[in-house]
Amino acid sequence: xxxxxxxxxxxxxxxxxxxxxxxxxxxxxxxxxxxxxxxxxxxxxxxxxxxxxxxxxxxxxxxxxxxxxxxxxxxxxxxxxxxxxxxxxxxxxxxxxxxxxxxxxxxxxxxxxxxxxxxxxxxxxxxxxxxxxxxxxxxxxxxxxxxxxxxxxxxxxxxxxxxxxxxxxxxxxxxxxxxxxxxxxxxxxxxxxxxxxxxxxxxxxxxxxxxxxxxxxxxxxxxxxxxxxxxxxxxxxxxxxxxxxxxxxxxxxxxxxxxxxxxxxxxxxxxxxxxxxxxxxxxxxxxxxxxxxxxxxxxxxxxxxxxxxxxxxxxxxxxxxxxxxxxxxxxxxxxxxxxxxxxxxxxxxxxxxxxxxxxxxxxxxxxxxxxxxxxxxxxxxxxxxxxxxxxxxxxxxxxxxxxxxxxxxxxxxxxxxxxxxxxxxxxxxxxxxxxxxxxxxxxxxxxxxxxxxx
Amino acid sequence: xxxxxxxxxxxxxxxxxxxxxxxxxxxxxxxxxxxxxxxxxxxxxxxxxxxxxxxxxxxxxxxxxxxxxxxxxxxxxxxxxxxxxxxxxxxxxxxxxxxxxxxxxxxxxxxxxxxxxxxxxxxxxxxxxxxxxxxxxxxxxxxxxxxxxxxxxxxxxxxxxxxxxxxxxxxxxxxxxxxxxxxxxxxxxxxxxxxxxxxxxxxxxxxxxxxxxxxxxxxxxxxxxxxxxxxxxxxxxxxxxxxxxxxxxxxxxxxxxxxxxxxxxxxxxxxxxxxxxxxxxxxxxxxxxxxxxxxxxxxxxxxxxxxxxxxxx
Numbered sequence: 001x002x003x004x005x006x007x008x009x010x011x012x013x014x015x016x017x018x019x020x021x022x023x024x025x026x027x028x029x030x031x032x033x034x035x036x037x038x039x040x041x042x043x044x045x046x047x048x049x050x051x052x053x054x055x056x057x058x059x060x061x062x063x064x065x066x067x068x069x070x071x072x073x074x075x076x077x078x079x080x081x082x083x084x085x086x087x088x089x090x091x092x093x094x095x096x097x098x099x100x101x102x103x104x105x106x107x108x109x110x111x112x113x114x115x116x117x118x119x120x121x122x123x124x125x126x127x128x129x130x131x132x133x134x135x136x137x138x139x140x141x142x143x144x145x146x147x148x149x150x151x152x153x154x155x156x157x158x159x160x161x162x163x164x165x166x167x168x169x170x171x172x173x174x175x176x177x178x179x180x181x182x183x184x185x186x187x188x189x190x191x192x193x194x195x196x197x198x199x200x201x202x203x204x205x206x207x208x209x210x211x212x213x214x215x216x217x218x219x220x221x222x223x224x225x226x227x228x229x230x231x232x233x234x235x236x237x238x239x240x241x242x243x244x245x246x247x248x249x250x251x252x253x254x255x256x257x258x259x260x261x262x263x264x265x266x267x268x269x270x271x272x273x274x275x276x277x278x279x280x281x282x283x284x285x286x287x288x289x290x291x292x293x294x295x296x297x298x299x300x301x302x303x304x305x306x307x308x309x310x311x312x313x314x315x316x317x318x319x320x321x322x323x324x325x326x327x328x329x330x331x332x333x334x335x336x337x338x339x340x341x342x343x344x345x346x347x348x349x350x351x352x353x354x355x356x357x358x359x360x361x362x363x364x365x366x367x368x369x370x371x372x373x374x375x376x377x378x379x380x381x382x383x384x385x386x387x388x389x390x391x392x393x394x395x396x397x398x399x400x401x402x403x404x405x406x407x408x409x410x411x412x413x414x415x416x417x418x419x420x421x422x423x424x425x426x427x428x429x430x431x432x433x434x435x436x437x438x439x440x441x442x443x444x445x446x447x448x449x450x451x452x453x454x
Numbered sequence: 455x456x457x458x459x460x461x462x463x464x465x466x467x468x469x470x471x472x473x474x475x476x477x478x479x480x481x482x483x484x485x486x487x488x489x490x491x492x493x494x495x496x497x498x499x500x501x502x503x504x505x506x507x508x509x510x511x512x513x514x515x516x517x518x519x520x521x522x523x524x525x526x527x528x529x530x531x532x533x534x535x536x537x538x539x540x541x542x543x544x545x546x547x548x549x550x551x552x553x554x555x556x557x558x559x560x561x562x563x564x565x566x567x568x569x570x571x572x573x574x575x576x577x578x579x580x581x582x583x584x585x586x587x588x589x590x591x592x593x594x595x596x597x598x599x600x601x602x603x604x605x606x607x608x609x610x611x612x613x614x615x616x617x618x619x620x621x622x623x624x625x626x627x628x629x630x631x632x633x634x635x636x637x638x639x640x641x642x643x644x645x646x647x648x649x650x651x652x653x654x655x656x657x658x659x660x661x662x663x664x665x666x667x668x669x670x671x672x673x674x675x676x677x678x679x680x681x682x683x684x685x686x687x688x689x690x691x692x693x694x695x696x697x698x699x700x701x702x703x704x705x706x707x708x709x710x711x712x713x714x715x716x717x718x719x720x721x722x723x724x725x726x727x728x729x730x731x732x733x734x735x736x737x738x739x740x741x742x743x744x745x746x747x748x749x750x751x752x753x754x755x756x757x758x759x760x761x762x763x764x765x766x767x
Contacts, residue, residue, distance in 0.1 A: 272465070273465075273468070273469050273472060276465075276466075276469050276742075276743060276746055277469065277472070277473055277476075277739070278473075278697050278700065278738060278739050278742040278743075279697070280697070280700070280701040280704075281473075281700075281735050281738055281739060282473075282476065282477075282480075284704075284719075284720070284723060285477060285480050285481070285723065285731070285735070286480065288723045288724070288726075289480045289481065289483050293483070383596070387598060390598055390600075391598065391600070391701070391705065394598075394600045394705060394708075395704060395705070395708065395720055396720075407598075407600075410598075410600055410601060410604065411600075413604075414600075414604060414708075414709065417604060417607060417608060417612070418608075418612050421608040421612070424601070424604050424608070425608075428598075428601035428604065428605070429601075431598060431601065432593070432596055432597045432598065432601055435596040435597075435598070436592065436593060436596035436597075439592070439595065439596055440592070
């Protein structure tokens with residue numbers, strides 16, 4: 001065996017390389033120095049992926065559209081005066097953009113007045129207030145209070161800014177004719193202007209009449225408000241379900257992949273069997289089976305968690321449970337594959353050889369390297385969860401009234417489809433766009449994170 | 455090969471048994487009795503339960519079910535059609551046949567239209583035809599089947615009066631059109647997408663270039679040489695597609711008012727008629743599992759590159 005001259009392991013004195021080769025080295029010239037320094041910042045994996053994603057026009061467009069739907073569902077309800085559950089009895093079965101009689105009166109009155117109360121439009125209106133109490137409101141620095149002694153059918157309280165004592169009731173007929181002279185002041189008090197009277201409530205004012213953009217349903221609920229709320233429910237279910245799948249699937253898959261051997265074999269056979277079970281049949285059964293016991297448990301349990309769940313509704317919670325039971329298998333296969341592939345990589349072998357503990361290998365090497373795959377799989381899981389939820393709701397097994405989702409809106413619309421097809425069109429289009437944009441964004445993320453897969 | 459087939463059949467039977475057990479346990483997890491109504495007294499419930507063997511221990515009931523299934527006996531209906539054989543309800547009253555016919559037509563349409571569409575898109579890559587097909591397939595896999603079915607119902611049925619609004623028992627060929635399209639659109643688009651991807655892979659291969667150099671016609675190259683190799687992903691998809699078509703059947707039958715198995719299954723769940731739920735689940739699950747089995751065996755036959763020894767990918 002040849003003896004190594006320079007690098008003797010365990011030698012007392014490590015040879016000084018600089019001293020030994022001093023003659024062979026020359027200082028770098030200024031020119032060389034420039035070329036050796038970093039001319040631009042190195043592009044990290046994520047920055048590179050972001051750049052690729054931005055170049056993908058289809059995905060960027062889909063992302064923009066997705067944000068529009070997202071804002072529609074989450075900010076929209078704040079912008080319109082209608083609620084998903086309130087039933088406006090005078091505004092039943094309106095076509096998109098149509099106004100009910102009471103609303104048309106209010107519109108006509110608004111041309112002459114600044115503000116109105118519509119007595120029939122909303123549940124918090126004058127006709128629903130308790131009598132013999134003073135109510136008040138403030139407008140342009142003046143507080144007006146009034147008694148609600150007598151409630152009439154289709155009457156409107158209106159207010160003219162320039163008049164001195166403007167709080168009046170007018171009848172619908174007057175408003176239609178544009179005549180406001182024969183109005184009767186029912187009750188009006190200028191006392192206690194600055195202090196709020198006892199037992200009074202502050203009333204919301206109507207400055208203009210909001211149209212029912214999507215029309216209303218047979219119970220007089222505003223369809224746009226319901227679509228917004230339904231979109232919110234569908235989106236939340238999709239995201240939460242995908243996170244549940246991510247958590248369970250990646251835990252199960254990484255344990256199987258890391259331990260390997262017999263444990264892995266048995267764990268993966270379990271996955272195989274669950275995978276070949278026709279999922280929808282079991283999902284349908286689970287939905288029905290879970291509903292009653294879950295409701296009973298939620299009602300009896302005093303914990304905050306149960307109360308939160310109970311607010312969500314049993315239908316939604318059982319959807320989460322079905323996802324947790326059945327849909328993690330795909331994710332666990334992906335994660336196991338990733339872990340197995342990474343485990344045999346040289347850098348992991350090197351880390352093991354250096355004596356790095358297993359937990360650190362997982363943290364430093366396995367997790368960061370499989371994040372891309374996890375992100376892709378989770379992104380594509382969201383639309384499929386939305387799909388499943390809408391399918392269940394369509395069959396009448398998902399969320400229950402008055403809570404709504406896009407699927408249950410479509411299902412409700414099916415009964416009257418020949419008369420009111422638009423009731424199905426709006427939620428249907430929103431649902432399709434939601435799934436479409438999420439699919440396209442997911443594809444874009446996949447292409448950006450893993451160009452080899454393209 | 456033989457051992458592989460035997461192993462796959464074994465796993466399939468095991469899965470089916472597992473499904474029977476899961477279904478049985480799930481149904482029994484629901485509190486209360488299927489005979490519970492406002493009028494019934496505890497004695498009446500006990501009598502009815504004794505009559506149908508529901509008073510026996512769970513494990514005995516389960517064993518009776520499993521034994522029955524392997525003898526072709528699925529028990530009798532408890533509520534919906536009192537006393538009628540479940541086998542009769544499912545198979546002889548035309549429910550299964552109705553759903554099965556719809557499903558077969560949908561599968562055929564999906565494959566017969568989807569594969570050529572994928573080929574055309576791949577061959578005209580980058581042209582407007584490709585773009586149009588791409589938009590269609592992308593939207594097609596995003597549109598929920600109930601939205602599509604309802605659109606067909608509104609436009610073809612109500613507005614233009616081309617097709618009947620209620621398909622009923624599918625006595626007329628016209629009644630088939632809307633349900634079959636509604637059922638097959640998603641798998642068709644999916645198949646077209648799959649075919650396009652694998653076809654693009656295939657036409658860049660050397661043997662296609664050779665065929666082209668030999669002066670073969672384009673159609674012959676695509677359909678004879680390239681297609682054979684890109685059908686494997688499509689065959690693989692046939693298993694999930696069967697499950698998807700059964701699922702879609704629930705929606706389609708609901709929308710078009712077809713008295714098939716899917717519609718019946720949902721109402722049996724809502725009515726808690728145990729033997730019918732069990733029977734339908736087992737029949738549908740067996741169908742899916744069988745399809746998966748056939749697909750697994752076929753595609754290992756079709757593509758010798760897929761190893762038969764290790765059934766794990």
